[in-house]
Amino acid sequence: MKFDTPATTNPIDQLKVVGKPIDRIDGPLKTTGTAPYAYERHDVAPNQAYGYVVGSAIPKGRVNAVHVQEAMGAPGVLAIVSTLNVPQLGLGRMNTARLFGGAEIQHYHQAVAVVVAETFEQARAAAMLVQVDYAGAPGKYDLAQEAPNASPVGGSSGEGSSAGPVDRVGNFDAAFASAVVKLDQTYTTPDETHAMMEPFATVAAWDGDKLTVWTSNQMVAWGKGDLAKTLDIPEANVRLVSPFIGGGFGGKLFVRADVALAAIGARAAKRPVKLALTRPMIANNTTHRPATIQRIRIGAQPDGAITAIAHESTSGNLPKGKPETAVAQTKLLYGGANRLTSMRLAVLDLPEGNSMRAPGEAPGLMALEIAMDEMAEKLGMDPIEFRIKNDTQVDPEKPDRPFSQRQLVQCLRQGAERFGWKNRNPKPGQVQDGRWLVGMGVAAGFRNNQLTKSAARVRLETDGKVTVETDMTDIGTGTYTIIAQTAAEMMGLPMNRVVVKLGDSDYPVSAGSGGQWGANNSTAGVFAASIKLRETVAGRLGFNSADAVFADGRVRSGNRDAALADAARDGALVAEDGIEYGDLAKKYQQSTFAGHFVEVGVDSFTGETRVRRMLAVCAAGRILNPKSARSQVIGAMTMGVGAALMEELAVDTKRGFFVNHDLAGYEVPVHADIPYQEVVFLDETDPISSPMKAKGVGELGLCGVGAAVANAVYNATGVRVRDYPLTLDKLIDQLPQVA
């Protein structure tokens, strides 16, 4: 189905099932521990052996020799493959660092050997006996130091945000020079790791030259293709299965070393191999969100109208890596006639920087939305009013391109009302509650809506149930449920008559899960296939398909009426189709919006910041399931608190690696950090987006939260911190005397 004109009324608009806060249909499997995650697939292949990865001890250089004799003799060892035994593996389309093979070391903990043994413990013990001789080479690990050498690069996050090396509209320099009120500040965000609960894990089994992997991957079709490329085998020989994913946050968009080495280990051992990356390997072996240094300049008239806005970001990556697209939202979020965005990329020899939840916007808004707060203060304006003053209903770089929907102002106004913003004292450092300095902060949330084609197969079974098959993934987001809701609505069935099968490369290719595009596109694909199935059903029943009504398990047309199941009496009916998009996205800018509100307390003695309450008001098209959407947003808000207050991969700039590479050293919020969260979705449908009229929320919930926390800390203390995370050491010297 080609979607090239705005959606009109369709069966989804009935909202009998879609739009309802239905519990996750996979919830019982998860709460009882019976959802089969990759590492638990004992059932799929007999006689599994265990793989264990040896990571490079140096960050850059070469492997001269790998001594495996002692390890080969260790109990239970079946095979050892070293990086010198195989040529450098192919590079997946989405990858920058090589996963394995050859002598070159590009980053710390790059895989240099895989040990396969009868048990996990034996594989691990033998791995420690593998001796590797290295020739280290000097590398670059310090972004601040390398930033002056960074060169301009354009780029896309691959997840909906992009910018050129230098993009200009009007004459920024002149307008900024003549602006009455100006801000010129630099902000930094650190490297972050996804820290998802389920580590990277794979079971790999060969059948002749055919390979099946049961793994944890957000993008099944990408993964299948990239795995074939990586191993240099035909794509047709690869099957990738990933029905349950214990969090990915962008880290599992790509094929990583667990998949490649499980496959290589299985080939060497001639046995199926199960392999997971251990927690201390993940930070340096896989990808991370790269650190940024962002300079923002804003010039405005005394009435608050922005006349000049510039956002320039520098990040680092391995050679040929991508920049962090931190300036992308600044191209679209606020008006202003004279604009400049630019990105620079420094070459660093740290592990690969790549997508992490809302790549680009998450760190970009952490900077921009502090700058807006600072600017409002300079103007003597309320930060909400300043934002509203500079709202734009069109793409500021291409004013003939309107937003399909843009309710940012409503988000901010409703949020202010609910949060009690009027009680905020605009003068910082004034409100005290016992030992706590209390403050409120706000930030705009912004994230684009990405359209990606997505297909599904829908089958009416002989018992009248409907089965949906698509290679779409559920990364904990609730995909199973919203896909079932879509099929139920379309076919006029209750939820318990729909079966959803996901995450298998044998199924039709979907949008996958990334860039908050999963919900809208994958359900639109199911919509398309369901339309086709409805036509088939009507034809089989001899009904006029144009006016057939599917409801309550029955099909009605004119004065004729049949049970849906009757259509499949002689055999299941199958329909396969997908959604494809025309150029609506060119004519309209499609984005999602939020107002994020945060209240913090900062301990006046110690500088510890604790969030007291949070609110997100979101405008993101039709909300397919308010319950799972809310879960997405509160999870994202939690991640925003982490980014604001504690998350940072600490770089050893001499030894060239992320030092705090486990969950004791890399802190993410715990329950005690998150006392109260409220989420409101504005009533919105966006017919430009898809027949579902929906958009994404999973990243919107994160975008802007960090800055709202930082602005609240400023309001509480009067201390402006521009370097994330806002740990107490950055506040303590500027807090009031206590002794």
Next chain:
Amino acid sequence: MKPFTFERARTPAEAAEAASRTAGARFIAGGTNLLDLMKLQIETPAHLIDVNGLALDRIEDTPDGGLRIGALVRNTDMAADARVRRAYGLLSRAVVAGASGQLRNQATTAGNLLQRTRCPYFYDTNQPCNKRQPGSGCAAIAGVSRQLAVIGGSDACIATHPGDMAVAMRALDATVETVKAGGATRRIPIAGFHRLPGDMPQVDTVLEQGELITAVTLPPPVGGKQIYRKVRDRASYAFALVSVAAVVQPDGTGRVAVGGVAHKPWRVEAAEAEMPRGAKAVAARLMQGANPTHDNAFKVTLVERTLAAVLAEARA
């Protein structure tokens, strides 16, 4: 994890005997620290002696009015014990400030005292670390050292004792009771139990090979307001950047021990004389000679401000 042999000891003396008999032997109690380190091959004992069956899991009154806490009392049980809560609230608060509920259910008194540092380089066997591999160097001093010691360190090591319980025990003047092979017992005042790193950072305490902790005794209650304040980046389940264990009497005198700043719980009795004069005076004396890195210089200020918070709370 390297292969190891395993035995269950039946009496404390037998455990100590077994430990001194077998090279590379270690006791295992809750295992929450030792096992993690064995998996990473930071600890590589050849033989484990399980001490969980030694009946050292009781809390008893002592004749002088104090308490004797068995080496195998679980942290949860210690913190919940009515006598501990009534008379040694400081200890109870310190214990529940540590780790998580699950870990405290498993962790023991002796294991907690002997938990090893959380220096990140200690945990990465690719990196030089004098504590893990004597003579290999210290990656932390010129590396990432935000968590590490600001006082009492050496050129060889600036690791901290990361725990909470021992800080409270230091303020309460606890004594560690041990038994050695052959049955000889010792009473080691907590002040002298943990070492400073000096040029032997691989040695955390004064225990000898095979010496088994049987109990920790607390002297009779000292009263006062007992406050344990743990400062950290997140609200729970994190090691202290700085912690303060204080006993403050109505007249403003008292005791203070500090965690997260040194290789041992840090207490300077002379500094306590300054307590009536306030946090600044106490901190100045307590932290005299501090030698922080660029990364952790904030801890010196943080000690003073946390002390101020504690003294303010005591006055309130």
